[in-house]
Amino acid sequence: MTEAATETRDPPVLEISGLTKTFGDRIVLDGVSLSVARGQTVCLLGPSGSGKSTLLRCVNWLETPDQGAIYLSGERMGIRKGGVVPMGNGELARLRMRMGTVFQHFNLWPHMSVLQNIIEAPIHVQKRRRDEVIAEAEALLENVGLSDKRDAFPSRLSGGQKQRVGIARALAMKPELLLFDEPTSALDPELVGEVIAVMKTLSQGGSTMLVVTHEMGFARETADKVVLMDAGRIVEEGEPEVFFGRPKTERARQFLQRYVSA
Amino acid sequence: MTFNAFLSLLHGAGVTVSVSMAGIALGVPFGLVLALLRWRRVPLLAPLTTVYVSLLRSTPAVTLCLLIFFALPVIGIEIDALSAAIATLALNTAAFNCEIWRSGLTSFPREQVEAARTFGMSGTLIFRRIIFPQLWRTCLPALVNEMTLLIKSSTAIAVIGVAEITRAAIRIGAQTYDPLPPMLVATGIYVVLVLVFVGIQRLTERLYGQAGGAR
Amino acid sequence: MIRDVSLIWQNADRLLDGLTNTVILSLVGATLALVFGALVAIALMASNRAVRLTSRGLVDLMRCVPFLMLVYLVYYGLPRLGLRFDSWTAGLVAIVIYNTAYMAEIIRGIWSRLERETIEAGIAFGFHGWKLVARIVMPQIFLAAAPMIGNQLIQIIKDTAFLTIIAVPELTHAANSIQAQYFIPFATFLSAVLLYWALCMVVELGVFVVERIAEKRR
Numbered sequence: 071m072t073e074a075a076t077e078t079r080d081p082p083v084l085e086i087s088g089l090t091k092t093f094g095d096r097i098v099l100d101g102v103s104l105s106v107a108r109g110q111t112v113c114l115l116g117p118s119g120s121g122k123s124t125l126l127r128c129v130n131w132l133e134t135p136d137q138g139a140i141y142l143s144g145e146r147m148g149i150r151k152g153g154v155v156p157m158g159n160g161e162l163a164r165l166r167m168r169m170g171t172v173f174q175h176f177n178l179w180p181h182m183s184v185l186q187n188i189i190e191a192p193i194h195v196q197k198r199r200r201d202e203v204i205a206e207a208e209a210l211l212e213n214v215g216l217s218d219k220r221d222a223f224p225s226r227l228s229g230g231q232k233q234r235v236g237i238a239r240a241l242a243m244k245p246e247l248l249l250f251d252e253p254t255s256a257l258d259p260e261l262v263g264e265v266i267a268v269m270k271t272l273s274q275g276g277s278t279m280l281v282v283t284h285e286m287g288f289a290r291e292t293a294d295k296v297v298l299m300d301a302g303r304i305v306e307e308g309e310p311e312v313f314f315g316r317p318k319t320e321r322a323r324q325f326l327q328r329y330v331s332a
Numbered sequence: 333m334t335f336n337a338f339l340s341l342l343h344g345a346g347v348t349v350s351v352s353m354a355g356i357a358l359g360v361p362f363g364l365v366l367a368l369l370r371w372r373r374v375p376l377l378a379p380l381t382t383v384y385v386s387l388l389r390s391t392p393a394v395t396l397c398l399l400i401f402f403a404l405p406v407i408g409i410e411i412d413a414l415s416a417a418i419a420t421l422a423l424n425t426a427a428f429n430c431e432i433w434r435s436g437l438t439s440f441p442r443e444q445v446e447a448a449r450t451f452g453m454s455g456t457l458i459f460r461r462i463i464f465p466q467l468w469r470t471c472l473p474a475l476v477n478e479m480t481l482l483i484k485s486s487t488a489i490a491v492i493g494v495a496e497i498t499r500a501a502i503r504i505g506a507q508t509y510d511p512l513p514p515m516l517v518a519t520g521i522y523v524v525l526v527l528v529f530v531g532i533q534r535l536t537e538r539l540y541g542q543a544g545g546a547r
Numbered sequence: 548m549i550r551d552v553s554l555i556w557q558n559a560d561r562l563l564d565g566l567t568n569t570v571i572l573s574l575v576g577a578t579l580a581l582v583f584g585a586l587v588a589i590a591l592m593a594s595n596r597a598v599r600l601t602s603r604g605l606v607d608l609m610r611c612v613p614f615l616m617l618v619y620l621v622y623y624g625l626p627r628l629g630l631r632f633d634s635w636t637a638g639l640v641a642i643v644i645y646n647t648a649y650m651a652e653i654i655r656g657i658w659s660r661l662e663r664e665t666i667e668a669g670i671a672f673g674f675h676g677w678k679l680v681a682r683i684v685m686p687q688i689f690l691a692a693a694p695m696i697g698n699q700l701i702q703i704i705k706d707t708a709f710l711t712i713i714a715v716p717e718l719t720h721a722a723n724s725i726q727a728q729y730f731i732p733f734a735t736f737l738s739a740v741l742l743y744w745a746l747c748m749v750v751e752l753g754v755f756v757v758e759r760i761a762e763k764r765r
């Protein structure tokens with residue numbers, strides 16, 4: 071998949087360059103640069119508090135970075151052409167709806183049924199035809215194995231089911247880029263597998279994904295590239311065989327020792 | 333608006349405050365009695381109290397005031413407007429106070445009562461020495477909140493001709509053919525009154541912690 | 548006593564007319580107040596400081612004023628400024644203005660406690676501005692606010708009784724005119740009280756039903 075991406079002259083789906091973000095006097099992101107090519111799955115690893123969530127939130131412009139730039143398929147995120155004037159909410163929304171986000175705590179809308187959660191944004195943000203969206207949503211539910219939960223409300227679902235709805239909701243946007251922020255961290259161990267299985271299928275199906283995760287097995291088997299963050303910086307990145315087999319930095323070795331025990 | 337007009341508004345404010353205070357002075361203890369009847373599940377009286385609270389909570393103060401003022405004489409109880417006004421406010425606020433006291437009672441820690449019992453204290457002694465000294469503190473913020481609401485609903489007594497603030501304002505407006513100034517002054521007086529009560533409520537909340545209101 | 552009851556029965560249509568007015572005033576008033584209250588709540592939550600402080604001041608002021616005072620201001624005061632209403636409309640206007648402040652405060656209270664995450668999910672999926680509020684924020688607020696809105700509706704029903712003072716033909720007014728004609732105050736006002744009671748029971752039942760619906764959606 072990596073070769074396929076380099077052959078084309080398309081810009082990468084996501085290009086982050088020199089991103090810096092501070093909260094008060096605390097530097098949370100310190101010059102992060104990263105790119106995700108079309109069809110790639112990039113796994114973002116790192117200890118808690120290293121800035122992974124903040125990075126994803128910046129990509130969505132839920133946080134405004136202090137410095138640096140984010141490009142979605144070559145289009146600058148958050149700043150208008152000319153590079154100075156910040157975008158209004160409407161312009162941001164047009165870029166945001168080209169990405170799909172899967173949250174650690176699912177963040178499903180509790181007042182809507184499973185189906186309504188999935189079709190809500192495609193109909194009301196992307197203004198697509200209702201019947202067409204519903205048909206797709208039903209197909210997506212089939213894919214994540216939740217056809218029977220179509221009319222249930224989120225509060226009645228298990229964590230794993232909620233997260234699969236979360237993934238279907240993101241996919242219904244037909245996004246150029248899928249963002250996952252620790253999608254299995256809030257799940258009971260026995261429910262992790264069902265979500266990981268769905269994500270693997272997506273990755274193999276050619277989706278472009280940036281995944282924050284602690285599931286080393288998933289990263290090793292599925293990722294095209296693994297990136298390790300620590301204290302707001304990228305300390306090592308590379309192909310999974312290299313990263314897991316022959317890490318170049320001492321920090322990566324320490325990290326792997328802690329997280330890949332058995 | 334003349335100085336005299338202003339004085340009669342102040343007099344109206346005096347009536348509002350004193351009638352309200354009388355209503356509170358009667359309604360708060362009466363509410364506690366009702367709450368105790370329900371809390372101790374006194375036969376016959378407890379269910380009656382439940383009905384009383386439900387009925388009074390959905391009866392407008394205006395309607396209650398008319399009922400008391402016009403109906404009591406029919407069954408042989410002569411009552412003047414001022415007494416009817418005080419009775420209205422007391423009966424009305426007692427229903428809400430009952431709910432406040434009751435929620436304080438039901439959330440009172442059982443262990444303390446059980447501990448007192450192991451020392452051989454009687455039921456009334458436990459209430460007087462253990463429960464009540466803590467209960468009134470937890471209930472006070474909600475009770476003061478209810479007092480603020482009572483001040484606002486006390487305007488209902490104007491319907492039987494008691495010269496409280498709003499009625500004084502209307503009368504001055506009718507005499508001078510200029511209703512707006514006395515009304516604005518009356519509104520100002522109310523704002524001051526309510527702010528005083530809100531201030532007291534904040535103070536009690538800071539001193540004794542928060543408790544939910546019943547309305 | 549039997550004579551009282553039969554007189555009430557003969558005049559039941561007058562009581563029912565009064566009850567109808569009370570119901571219409573309360574429901575229309577509450578609905579409009581809820582709509583305006585939602586708009587004011589948006590102002591209370593606005594990021595613009597001037598908007599926020601102005602709306603906060605107005606809402607707090609309104610909550611200091613007794614309802615009857617506002618009724619007088621609308622009915623006797625506004626004509627001085629060239630706005631003249633008949634007593635029924637003045638009553639409705641007063642109900643709406645007064646309760647807009649209370650509804651706004653109810654909505655703001657729940658809004659500020661609403662979980663930030665589901666709103667952020669809305670933003671991440673491209674919702675913004677009005678659509679975000681109408682489709683993601685408000686439905687969650689209304690489901691959570693149902694009991695408090697029900698309480699406020701009961702308060703409104705009771706407040707409509709004040710309107711007898713400006714001669715709006717609502718329930719208490721009807722009762723008062725019947726008792727003045729036949730001198731049967733006990734039976735008439737008691738009938739009125741029981742009707743208010745029934746009305747509030749219906750509201751509480753409605754809240755119970757909404758609660759059941761809301762329960763699985765939170």
Ligand SMILES: Nc1ncnc2c1ncn2[C@@H]1O[C@H](COP(=O)(O)OP(=O)(O)O)[C@@H](O)[C@H]1O
Binds near residue numbers: 116120123
């Ligand atoms: N809104 C915020 N305000 C202040 N500090 C924040 C905020 N969000 C995140 N942080 C801080 O930024 C650091 C990185 O957080 P985060 O991006 O959530 O890390 P990770 O997802 O890698 O665990 C943490 O120290 C966190 O406390």
Ligand SMILES: [Mg+2]
Binds near residue numbers: 122123124252
């Ligand atoms: Mg995180």
